[in-house]
Amino acid sequence: MRLRTIALPLFAVALIVSPSPARVRAADDAPRREIAIAHRYLHLPVRNGAAKRRLQLVVDGKVARDFEIELDGERPDLVVFDDVDEYRGKTIQVRGVGNVEGLSKALEAITQADEIPDPANLYREAGRPQFHFTSRRGWHNDPNGLVWQDGKYHLFYQHNPYGWSWGNMHWGHAVSPDLVHWTELGDAIRPREYNDWVFSGSAVVDHANTSGFQAGANPPLVAAFTSTGRGECIVFSNDGGKTFAEYEGNPVVKHNGRDPKLVWYAPGKHWVMAVYDEGKDRQSIDFYTSTDLKHWTKQSRIDGYFECPDLFELPVDGDASKTRWVLSAADGKYALGDFDGKAFRVSSGPEKLQNRYGNYYAAQSFSDVPDGRRIQVGWGNGVTFPGMPFNQQMTLPTRLTLRTADGGIRLFAEPVAEMEALRGAKHEWTGLTITPGSEETSQEITGDLLEILADLRPAKAGTITLNLRGTLVTYEAAKGEISCKGVRAPLSPKDGRIRLRIFVDRGSVEVFGNDGRVALSVATGANGAGKPLWISGAGEPFEVPSLTVYELRSAWPSR
Ligand code: FRU
Numbered sequence: 001m002r003l004r005t006i007a008l009p010l011f012a013v014a015l016i017v018s019p020s021p022a023r024v025r026a027a028d029d030a031p032r033r034e035i036a037i038a039h040r041y042l043h044l045p046v047r048n049g050a051a052k053r054r055l056q057l058v059v060d061g062k063v064a065r066d067f068e069i070e071l072d073g074e075r076p077d078l079v080v081f082d083d084v085d086e087y088r089g090k091t092i093q094v095r096g097v098g099n100v101e102g103l104s105k106a107l108e109a110i111t112q113a114d115e116i117p118d119p120a121n122l123y124r125e126a127g128r129p130q131f132h133f134t135s136r137r138g139w140h141n142d143p144n145g146l147v148w149q150d151g152k153y154h155l156f157y158q159h160n161p162y163g164w165s166w167g168n169m170h171w172g173h174a175v176s177p178d179l180v181h182w183t184e185l186g187d188a189i190r191p192r193e194y195n196d197w198v199f200s201g202s203a204v205v206d207h208a209n210t211s212g213f214q215a216g217a218n219p220p221l222v223a224a225f226t227s228t229g230r231g232e233c234i235v236f237s238n239d240g241g242k243t244f245a246e247y248e249g250n251p252v253v254k255h256n257g258r259d260p261k262l263v264w265y266a267p268g269k270h271w272v273m274a275v276y277d278e279g280k281d282r283q284s285i286d287f288y289t290s291t292d293l294k295h296w297t298k299q300s301r302i303d304g305y306f307e308c309p310d311l312f313e314l315p316v317d318g319d320a321s322k323t324r325w326v327l328s329a330a331d332g333k334y335a336l337g338d339f340d341g342k343a344f345r346v347s348s349g350p351e352k353l354q355n356r357y358g359n360y361y362a363a364q365s366f367s368d369v370p371d372g373r374r375i376q377v378g379w380g381n382g383v384t385f386p387g388m389p390f391n392q393q394m395t396l397p398t399r400l401t402l403r404t405a406d407g408g409i410r411l412f413a414e415p416v417a418e419m420e421a422l423r424g425a426k427h428e429w430t431g432l433t434i435t436p437g438s439e440e441t442s443q444e445i446t447g448d449l450l451e452i453l454a455d456l457r458p459a460k461a462g463t464i465t466l467n468l469r470g471t472l473v474t475y476e477a478a479k480g481e482i483s484c485k486g487v488r489a490p491l492s493p494k495d496g497r498i499r500l501r502i503f504v505d506r507g508s509v510e511v512f513g514n515d516g517r518v519a520l521s522v523a524t525g526a527n528g529a530g531k532p533l534w535i536s537g538a539g540e541p542f543e544v545p546s547l548t549v550y551e552l553r554s555a556w557p558s559r
Contacts, residue, residue: 031104032095039112040085042094044069045076048164053103054194057084058093066097066194067168073109078389079117080137080162083186117389123556127385127526129505130449130554131422133174133377133394134385135159136184139166140392142308142330142362143377145203145223145241148369153179154241155377155394156223158200161187164391169197171225173241178418179375179397180555189225189235189244196229200259200308203241205368210271211236211293213247222293224273226258227251232275234293253288253296259308262293262367268341274309276329277301285309285329287342300343304352305329308362311339312374314402316409324402324409332356332363332378336402336409348408355411358487359383359508360395360521374400375416383508383523395521396503396510405517406492414516415503423451423550432535432544436462439536440544446530447551450504454535455546458498462539468504469531471524473511475500477539482513482520489518497545503552 035042050070057065065082084092094110096103116122116136128134138161145156152175159172171189174182189198203223206213213220213236221237223244231251235244253260257277265272273288273296285305288296308330316322327344328334332355336348356363356378363378378395385391398413405412427445434440448469456464458477466473473484475491475498482491482500491498491513501512511520535547 030096030100031107032093033107034091034093036091037084037087039114040083041081041113041116042084043079043081043111043113043117044071045073045079045109046070046163047072047075048077053099054097056095056097058095059087059090067162069162071106073106078164081116125388127388127506129393129507131552132505133182134390135172137389139164140172142200142379143364143394144171144200146364146366146377147203148366149205149221150240151177156188159187169199171198179416180418180421188241196227199226199228201225202261204262210291224260224262232260247294249294252294261309261311263311265341274311276307276309289342302344310364312365314374316402317404326411330362332360334411355413356519357489358521359523376400380508380521385507412516413519414512422552422555424553425551427549429547433541434535434537434544435541436538439534441534445533445549449552451550451552452502453548454500456498457496457543458493459540459542462537462542464537464542467532467534468509469533471509473502484509484511484520484522487520487522489520491518
């Protein structure tokens, strides 16, 4: 919850007593503006820190959109947009509710266009990450509803389309054929009404149409999300996730919690919902079951987990006859155990395990990936982009595996193989020895988007430092620790070696140690071509059997 202004206890209360929006009416003299919709988008200028006001778009006498916005046409930091294509040809009213001082003037700054604001510069803005997903406009946090259907990976996400900070939660939507190149579509799930925000959740393909929601030849996409005014809700899509319809029996679960994760439990031929639930001195995950995604029965509870659960089964060391279930929550810590479709029994000991460090939160894994890979994406929480028209990013998609390692079975996370498609010019060094005080510097590499593969033989004591355009990644042999900008993870040499795979993008660095035994996601601020790139050491000389640097291409379309 860092970086956001809602306090959790308040949220818990909001679930129970959220005021009915119908009671909050726009005063008759509230500022309003009539707009004849002739184009697809409204453009709304926003100044971070300006008075936050509640606006409604009223169409045919009904409130169609209802949200908060720091509207300011004089000194905007960004211009957000609202897709009003469905109202083309109609005259709509934009009006204020509540604190409306100075609003009349701000309303005049709303304009219309057929394209989103500043389309020529989209994805080319100086501070825009080039291979981490960011939204075209506004704030995003958790990945939601990660699912594969019909050749496309779907990334839904917590989105504030109207501002640079958290608020107005919608489900944004992007699709990709390969987890690397994303096309952002419009918001897929909008709040039904003010104060009934669309919080996090998950999605599955209902192959056997257990829900009866299927309309055409293809199975429906079914999503579960937390409606902050109602409880856990089910929605379904028969158009590939572009639009969703509400199940009329919503909410399907009412409790004090959020973030439903749907899983098909094949042996029992039933659905499972793992969902965060909290009590006075308790944070837990509850497990419900259902045969039709509509009617749910509570089966069990496990304590000691905070929001955003994920639950999946993986083979150990690739052996399909030996599996473990993984249960994780938003902090990325996880337990291994058995799951019988109703209850999770931990087998990995009382302490949770950890493989992710740094700016990594609320991760989810994809459902229905056809090749059976378990692919995870996290919210790079706190990776922030001042001056840009968007805020926060997703982390690189990683493939999760369970492997026997020092200490037992552990979760490994490696960037998906598809990332290699971005590799451009390759620079390679072999057989280097770095002595204390010396450094190996590259002058020839000019790009600011880099993938680095370093095979290091650390001496028993001593320090190895990679300077990546001003961001230092350090391995301290005596401590057995890898660190970057204060983010630290334990890492011991394997066969005398530390193997690092590092991605340098604008705004962040991600470091994968020893084939994904640990992974660090680190906010770096602006990274720049022209800043130095070198490897050096202190304490004792060390060997670098090989060091490879790829300059990476942007994942965004060049236009
Ligand atoms: C996690 C979280 C979820 C909630 C969502 C709201 O970051 O707090 O528990 O559903 O964000 O945006």
